[in-house]
Amino acid sequence: MAAIDHKGVIRQFPELEWEASSGSLILSPEKVDEVVSWLKEDPAYRLDYLSCVSGVDYLEKEVKTRVRNEAGKMVFKTSLSPEKMEVVYHFYSMEKKTGPFILKQRVLSRENPVVTSLTPHYGGAELMEREVYDLFGIRFTGHPDLRRILMWEGFQHYPMRKDYVPPNDYEYEPTPHGDVLERARERREELEGQSP
Amino acid sequence: MNSPDLSDQKAVDLSPEGTAKAGVILSSLVWIYNWSRSNSVWPLLFGWACCAIEMIGTAGSRHDIARFGAEVFRPSPRQSDLMIVSGTVTKKMAPQVVRIYNQMPEPKYVIAMGACAISGGPFKQGYNVLKGIDRYIPVDVYLPGCPPRPEALLHSLMTLQKQIKRQKSLGRTITNPAYGEGRRIYPVPELRGDDLFPPFNPEVWTPPAKNPNVEDGCPAGRKSV
Ligand code: SF4
Numbered sequence: 151m152a153a154i155d156h157k158g159v160i161r162q163f164p165e166l167e168w169e170a171s172s173g174s175l176i177l178s179p180e181k182v183d184e185v186v187s188w189l190k191e192d193p194a195y196r197l198d199y200l201s202c203v204s205g206v207d208y209l210e211k212e213v214k215t216r217v218r219n220e221a222g223k224m225v226f227k228t229s230l231s232p233e234k235m236e237v238v239y240h241f242y243s244m245e246k247k248t249g250p251f252i253l254k255q256r257v258l259s260r261e262n263p264v265v266t267s268l269t270p271h272y273g274g275a276e277l278m279e280r281e282v283y284d285l286f287g288i289r290f291t292g293h294p295d296l297r298r299i300l301m302w303e304g305f306q307h308y309p310m311r312k313d314y315v316p317p318n319d320y321e322y323e324p325t326p327h328g329d330v331l332e333r334a335r336e337r338r339e340e341l342e343g344q345s346p
Numbered sequence: 347m348n349s350p351d352l353s354d355q356k357a358v359d360l361s362p363e364g365t366a367k368a369g370v371i372l373s374s375l376v377w378i379y380n381w382s383r384s385n386s387v388w389p390l391l392f393g394w395a396c397c398a399i400e401m402i403g404t405a406g407s408r409h410d411i412a413r414f415g416a417e418v419f420r421p422s423p424r425q426s427d428l429m430i431v432s433g434t435v436t437k438k439m440a441p442q443v444v445r446i447y448n449q450m451p452e453p454k455y456v457i458a459m460g461a462c463a464i465s466g467g468p469f470k471q472g473y474n475v476l477k478g479i480d481r482y483i484p485v486d487v488y489l490p491g492c493p494p495r496p497e498a499l500l501h502s503l504m505t506l507q508k509q510i511k512r513q514k515s516l517g518r519t520i521t522n523p524a525y526g527e528g529r530r531i532y533p534v535p536e537l538r539g540d541d542l543f544p545p546f547n548p549e550v551w552t553p554p555a556k557n558p559n560v561e562d563g564c565p566a567g568r569k570s571v
Contacts, residue, residue: 300438300474301438301474302438302537304537304538304539305537305539305540306539306540307540309473309474314473316471316472316473316540317473317539317540317541319477319541319542319545321477321545321546321553322477322553322554330471338553341553
């Protein structure tokens with residue numbers, strides 16, 4: 151499939167950011183409806199097929215970048231990359247046989263991430279967005295039926311988040327090492343405490 | 347008259363198999379009963395994951411589970427006596443597996459097929475996979491592999507048939523579950539918070555009293571590094 155040129159969409163919406171490192175268009179949730187319906191209808195794009203919806207979780211972390219200082223030397227600069235969550239959409243155009251085109255919705259909050267649902271535009275997004283909600287806890291406004299899909303109702307956390315700690319059911323580990331060994335020890339002490 | 351010389355005759359095998367081979371049926375009713383039971387096992391028609399594909403292959407014409415009398419896969423637990431737990435049992439699914447087991451009539455048998463059904467397999471440290479179905483229901487045959495080949499499933503079936511043939515329906519120690527205490531029914535675990543409650547059924551399974559591997563930090567016989 152031929153790659154899709156992003157210059158047209160930037161010309162139409164000059165305020166949008168194109169992230170060259172990941173080759174994706176960054177959208178804030180308010181712009182979604184406008185941009186997505188344009189991408190779907192514009193004769194140069196005709197993105198008629200949404201193939202994949204994924205969630206990504208970024209914890210706050212230090213990043214090192216190489217920059218040139220005043221003396222003209224290359225040095226490492228440490229900066230703090232903020233915590234954020236992203237929903238990544240992969241589009242193809244079946245009509246023009248082009249793709250993929252990557253679009254990201256980014257929110258700078260892990261407490262209560264809210265993005266705009268694409269289900270009104272692409273029916274196929276419904277179950278995939280439910281999965282992102284289930285595993286990452288990202289809410290989609292405008293989604294018709296936002297419920298858990300893989301985990302059961304009553305599950306308390308969002309298991310694909312980076313800081314999720316699964317419940318300790320390490321009663322029997324035949325070959326433990328590392329983290330598993332630690333957790334198996336904890337569990338054993340817990341069980342011994344329970345039994346008389 | 348001299349009596350016929352019997353000295354060159356081979357010793358006669360008086361076991362049921364031996365006499366049957368010699369064309370004589372000399373047997374006990376119990377043996378015939380168990381023989382017919384073991385050659386007519388009705389598995390339950392259900393599959394969990396990739397292992398189920400191998401189970402389907404076993405039921406196909408090439409491997410042909412019908413040769414062992416177990417080809418009648420029944421889509422209802424009320425009509426089957428063998429549960430082949432073929433694949434990954436997720437925590438969300440575990441209550442349903444126990445419930446289906448409870449609905450089967452006696453005598454009922456369980457084959458845990460594949461690493462997942464035995465211990466959680468490749469997903470053992472995952473947040474969503476049950477670490478072995480033997481935590482909630484009794485398992486008769488463990489069949490390791492990921493996935494086990496159809497031949498291995500047939501072997502596990504033959505192992506189960508041997509077990510069935512050894513069962514006693516009469517006498518002081520009855521081991522045929524059909525004549526036992528009644529239908530075995532186990533409590534169905536609940537989904538509570540992020541995990542199943544209880545984490546295992548102590549009636550069926552308990553963690554080994556002392557797990558030396560956890561104490562030392564490495565399997566017995568190996569040095570920790
Ligand atoms: S044991 Fe292997 S083949 Fe069988 S269900 Fe698990 S992962 Fe799949």
